[in-house]
Amino acid sequence: MTSDMASSTFPWLTLSIFVPIVAGLIVLLVGRDDRPGLTRWLSLIGSVLGFLVTLPLYTGFRYDTADMQFVENVPWIETFAVNYHLGIDGISMWFVLLTAFFTIVVVLAGWEVITKRVAQYMASFLILSGLMVGVFCALDGMLFYVFFEATLIPMYLIIGAWGGPNRVYAAFKFFLYTLAGSLLTLIAFIYLWHVAGGSFDIQTWQHMKLGYTPQLLVFLALLAAFAVKVPMWPVHTWLPDAHVEAPTGGSVVLAAIMLKLGAYGFLRFSLPIAPDASHSLAGLMIALSLIAVIYIGLVAIVQDDMKKLVAYSSVAHMGFVTLGFFIFNTAGLEGAIVQMLSHGFVSGAMFLCIGVLYDRLHTRRIDAYGGVINVMPRFVTFFLLFSLANCGLPATSGFVGEFTVIMGAVEHNFWIGLLTATALIWGAAYSLWMFKRVALGDIVNEEVRAMADLGKREFFILGVLAILVLYMGIHPKPFTDVMHVSVQALLQHVSVSKL
Amino acid sequence: MQNHFQFALALPEILLLILTVVVLIFDAFSKSKNRHSTFILSLLSLLIVAVVNAVQWSDGVAGTTFNGMFVVDSLSHFLKIASYITVAITLIYGRQYAEEREMLSHGGEMYTLSLFALLGQMVMISAGSMLTVYLGVELMSFALYALIALRRENVKATEAAMKYFVLGSLASGILLYGLSMIYGATGQLDLARIAHIIATGQVHTLPLVFGVVFIVAGLAFKLGAVPFHMWVPDVYHGAPTAVTLLVAAAPKLAAFALILRLLIEGLHGLALDWQPMLLIMAVLSLAIGNITAIAQTDFKRMLAYSTISHMGFVFLGLLSGVVENNPQATGQAYGSALFYMVIYVLTTLVTFGLILLLSRKGFECENISDLKGLNRRNPVLAGVLLLSMFSLAGIPPLAGFYAKLAVLQALVGAGHVAMAVVAVLFSLVGAFYYLRVVKMAYFDEPEGETAPVAGGVLPHGLMSLNGLALIVLGVLPGGLMALCVHAIQTSLGF
Numbered sequence A: 001m002t003s004d005m006a007s008s009t010f011p012w013l014t015l016s017i018f019v020p021i022v023a024g025l026i027v028l029l030v031g032r033d034d035r036p037g038l039t040r041w042l043s044l045i046g047s048v049l050g051f052l053v054t055l056p057l058y059t060g061f062r063y064d065t066a067d068m069q070f071v072e073n074v075p076w077i078e079t080f081a082v083n084y085h086l087g088i089d090g091i092s093m094w095f096v097l098l099t100a101f102f103t104i105v106v107v108l109a110g111w112e113v114i115t116k117r118v119a120q121y122m123a124s125f126l127i128l129s130g131l132m133v134g135v136f137c138a139l140d141g142m143l144f145y146v147f148f149e150a151t152l153i154p155m156y157l158i159i160g161a162w163g164g165p166n167r168v169y170a171a172f173k174f175f176l177y178t179l180a181g182s183l184l185t186l187i188a189f190i191y192l193w194h195v196a197g198g199s200f201d202i203q204t205w206q207h208m209k210l211g212y213t214p215q216l217l218v219f220l221a222l223l224a225a226f227a228v229k230v231p232m233w234p235v236h237t238w239l240p241d242a243h244v245e246a247p248t249g250g251s252v253v254l255a256a257i258m259l260k261l262g263a264y265g266f267l268r269f270s271l272p273i274a275p276d277a278s279h280s281l282a283g284l285m286i287a288l289s290l291i292a293v294i295y296i297g298l299v300a301i302v303q304d305d306m307k308k309l310v311a312y313s314s315v316a317h318m319g320f321v322t323l324g325f326f327i328f329n330t331a332g333l334e335g336a337i338v339q340m341l342s343h344g345f346v347s348g349a350m351f352l353c354i355g356v357l358y359d360r361l362h363t364r365r366i367d368a369y370g371g372v373i374n375v376m377p378r379f380v381t382f383f384l385l386f387s388l389a390n391c392g393l394p395a396t397s398g399f400v401g402e403f404t405v406i407m408g409a410v411e412h413n414f415w416i417g418l419l420t421a422t423a424l425i426w427g428a429a430y431s432l433w434m435f436k437r438v439a440l441g442d443i444v445n446e447e448v449r450a451m452a453d454l455g456k457r458e459f460f461i462l463g464v465l466a467i468l469v470l471y472m473g474i475h476p477k478p479f480t481d482v483m484h485v486s487v488q489a490l491l492q493h494v495s496v497s498k499l
Numbered sequence B: 001m002q003n004h005f006q007f008a009l010a011l012p013e014i015l016l017l018i019l020t021v022v023v024l025i026f027d028a029f030s031k032s033k034n035r036h037s038t039f040i041l042s043l044l045s046l047l048i049v050a051v052v053n054a055v056q057w058s059d060g061v062a063g064t065t066f067n068g069m070f071v072v073d074s075l076s077h078f079l080k081i082a083s084y085i086t087v088a089i090t091l092i093y094g095r096q097y098a099e100e101r102e103m104l105s106h107g108g109e110m111y112t113l114s115l116f117a118l119l120g121q122m123v124m125i126s127a128g129s130m131l132t133v134y135l136g137v138e139l140m141s142f143a144l145y146a147l148i149a150l151r152r153e154n155v156k157a158t159e160a161a162m163k164y165f166v167l168g169s170l171a172s173g174i175l176l177y178g179l180s181m182i183y184g185a186t187g188q189l190d191l192a193r194i195a196h197i198i199a200t201g202q203v204h205t206l207p208l209v210f211g212v213v214f215i216v217a218g219l220a221f222k223l224g225a226v227p228f229h230m231w232v233p234d235v236y237h238g239a240p241t242a243v244t245l246l247v248a249a250a251p252k253l254a255a256f257a258l259i260l261r262l263l264i265e266g267l268h269g270l271a272l273d274w275q276p277m278l279l280i281m282a283v284l285s286l287a288i289g290n291i292t293a294i295a296q297t298d299f300k301r302m303l304a305y306s307t308i309s310h311m312g313f314v315f316l317g318l319l320s321g322v323v324e325n326n327p328q329a330t331g332q333a334y335g336s337a338l339f340y341m342v343i344y345v346l347t348t349l350v351t352f353g354l355i356l357l358l359s360r361k362g363f364e365c366e367n368i369s370d371l372k373g374l375n376r377r378n379p380v381l382a383g384v385l386l387l388s389m390f391s392l393a394g395i396p397p398l399a400g401f402y403a404k405l406a407v408l409q410a411l412v413g414a415g416h417v418a419m420a421v422v423a424v425l426f427s428l429v430g431a432f433y434y435l436r437v438v439k440m441a442y443f444d445e446p447e448g449e450t451a452p453v454a455g456g457v458l459p460h461g462l463m464s465l466n467g468l469a470l471i472v473l474g475v476l477p478g479g480l481m482a483l484c485v486h487a488i489q490t491s492l493g494f
Helices: A010-032 A036-052 A055-059 A093-109 A118-137 A143-148 A152-162 A167-195 A202-207 A212-229 A238-245 A248-273 A274-279 A281-300 A306-325 A330-361 A379-388 A397-412 A413-419 A423-439 A446-450 A456-472 A477-495 B007-029 B036-060 B074-100 B109-125 B130-148 B155-186 B191-200 B205-223 B231-237 B242-246 B250-266 B267-293 B297-321 B327-360 B381-394 B397-411 B417-442 B457-475 B478-492
Strands: A069-077 A082-088 B063-064 B071-072
Touching: A010 A036, A010 A069, A010 A093, A010 A118, A036 A093, A055 A202, A069 B478, A082 A118, A082 A143, A093 A118, A093 A248, A093 A330, A093 A456, A093 A477, A118 A143, A118 A152, A118 A248, A118 A423, A118 B267, A143 A167, A143 A248, A143 A330, A143 A379, A143 B250, A143 B397, A152 A167, A152 A248, A152 B417, A167 A212, A167 A238, A167 B397, A167 B417, A202 A248, A212 A248, A212 A274, A238 A306, A238 B381, A248 A274, A248 B109, A274 A281, A274 A477, A281 A413, A306 A330, A306 A397, A306 A413, A306 A423, A306 B155, A330 A379, A330 A397, A330 A456, A330 A477, A330 B250, A379 A397, A379 A423, A379 A456, A397 A423, A397 A456, A413 A423, A446 B242, A446 B381, A446 B457, A456 B242, A456 B297, A477 B231, B007 B036, B007 B063, B007 B071, B007 B109, B036 B074, B071 B074, B071 B231, B074 B109, B074 B242, B074 B250, B074 B457, B109 B130, B109 B191, B109 B242, B109 B250, B130 B155, B130 B242, B130 B250, B155 B191, B155 B205, B155 B231, B191 B267, B205 B250, B205 B267, B231 B242, B231 B297, B242 B250, B242 B297, B242 B327, B242 B457, B250 B267, B250 B297, B250 B327, B250 B457, B267 B297, B297 B327, B297 B397, B297 B417, B327 B397, B327 B457, B327 B478, B381 B397, B381 B417, B381 B457, B397 B417, B397 B457
Parallel strands: none
Antiparallel strands: A069 A082, B063 B071
């Protein structure tokens, strides 16, 4: 983990970050609102290119080492010893691909739906994509922070400019909540910089000695940023607002990628930099996670707005992730990371499904629907699949992550495992009950009768996601193989005290 | 200490004085209604002086002259060149605004007075003695008093001018009183010798500390830090916006130089006395500036309170330079404050410049709600506004973030971790009102005025470049930051 042995000569990571950003800038400059067609195609080309340049990260990935791969390291701000230091390991690799993949999805999802200021919309997503890839690749604390914070700007605009009726409130809440957390992290980073003798290098931070009190303070400061981003109970309240008000694409990116930034932060910073504090606060973290899993799961059941329901289910699912991190065993950690990926696909797909319904009826209220299966059979097939994946049905991706985390939890403590396992009940309750109310039964609302089934574009997007969800559920090995060595190394690292 | 009169060292000042007089005489005979030629001549003068100064800097010209009253070092070169650029940009942004408000129909005083104010700032930047300090301050202030009163038929502007004049004179008096106490205690006017005498420890500290208190109060007034901030919102609001920018931008660089010259070069021996004062003023400025800004509906007043809070940050950078036996950290800390100031001025040019470009004859873009729907009316200006607001809020990757980072780093390095936490909490408060401006421009539909905003190529092009600079310096801040630290280290000997 120390050395940058597995370095590559070709800067694939830089390309993964900057291809979408440059594409976004081109779209911004070239795209005209009176010619949205050109803008859309340019954005699609940009996002596809952005995805293609991430593929070599998978094909060239070495499974036998926990070292950082595809490393690039050049000085950036020499006064502060900030380096442009990039690299990925088994933990971060899939998230880079996931981000680039979902950029294509949101470009397609907004294709005909977004009609005003198309260029700015598409450019926001492309730039956001590059910034999020940067978060997953950064090996320099300040570089990480810059990417982490910079994602707020496009997301703020996306929610505020293209969102629903209460978008301004949601955008402010999203921005200020996240900023409040990350400003404390900034102080923690600067503190670590001083302790490390003037270095922002994450790997140096991971390996330096740190007393217990500093560890505790650093852990709490980092927790402020990452807990808000994940989000963990009780700082999750921005998420339902942001999800409900954001346009479909915004909700998809928020759920599929942005929440993972926080969870990823735990893996890259909190656990390895403050292992002793992590161990001593594990009880608290597990308790918060269980509250998210159980209480928020119950809250999700009673929602009457579909987006809000899926938003709360996101919080519950992310509770699984944080739980998996803090039980410190292989099953828990790997399960949590798989859960992060799976939740990316499933929640993204759920928001797309809601987007499909919303585009037709312009309401997200569950009771406005009913009997959708009579008019949209193809859509309902996908909707059922994703609802089942959302509650963790075997043979879908949702099952793999949740089941592994529960196994890890049982291994850690039977009662915690038991409480965790109840999530399957809540998940089934809110997902399937919503499915029943929306899709099944007779048509009560006459407007539903006029709804058209999926178009080619929608069918394609949902189809690809369905294949991925099933593939990951049936054959998760390619996903777990990549992370195995890195997860072991991380667990090994966390088990050694730094005092 | 050189006693010869090396006029070559003061070449930029001498040249600017001659050129300003030429512009003045030319303007007296000009019949032009819009003073176009005066404007061009003023810009040309600035260009000539800037080139001369840049050549001096690259030749490494440095030293003291006029019996130590006048200092030339890389810090003074840097700040002076920054001031020329700032004043030139200010004049370009403000030209149409001034023309439409008939500020130029009686004569081109706006340009000549701006150049005189700049000359005062240059003297302040190069001050090596308390006399030069005062001379520079007064030269700058008198020109600014007159500039604010330029729209003499406008009640608000006249009131602002009166307020600035009365309070400014009071502050000058306080500063002068402080200087006289120092002179009384040390028997010296020369700052380098004062530092030397204080270092020997053979002076009564009571009159020294007394003097320091008054000096700090006077300087805080010039920068507009709490509790000496009362004039800032009124003057920013009341002055014609073109003049507001003249008051808000370049003079801050000069006032900052004055702090470096007086407190750090001259009175560093009393650092432990002035440091707590800066600390209290910094916290108050952050708190009152940020919290009061939230309640403002007037864009200029909001920016005025935001300025106050940013001065708090500058003070934080300055006070974290006071550490024992670590010259490198000291240099870094003062460098961070300098960097903060430069970035602040660059951003201020954007914000007030936007108000100038968005105002038209008979319409002042004064309320924040006047920015509604700007993205519809002119996406480029809206984009620049977006960048400037996020830069002021300190969000990466914009220049304002690195300014905050540099100051916070210096603070934590000096052991003031709690202060750093306070500072970031108040910048969170600050983020709210900057976000509100972005919200007006991007989330709201245009109200009343829906026509696209158009204007001259020069101001609009320059504005785009100015906005671009915020992001370019955000992505690549290293060069400017190194320059600031280098200027401090070579000039102040840290």
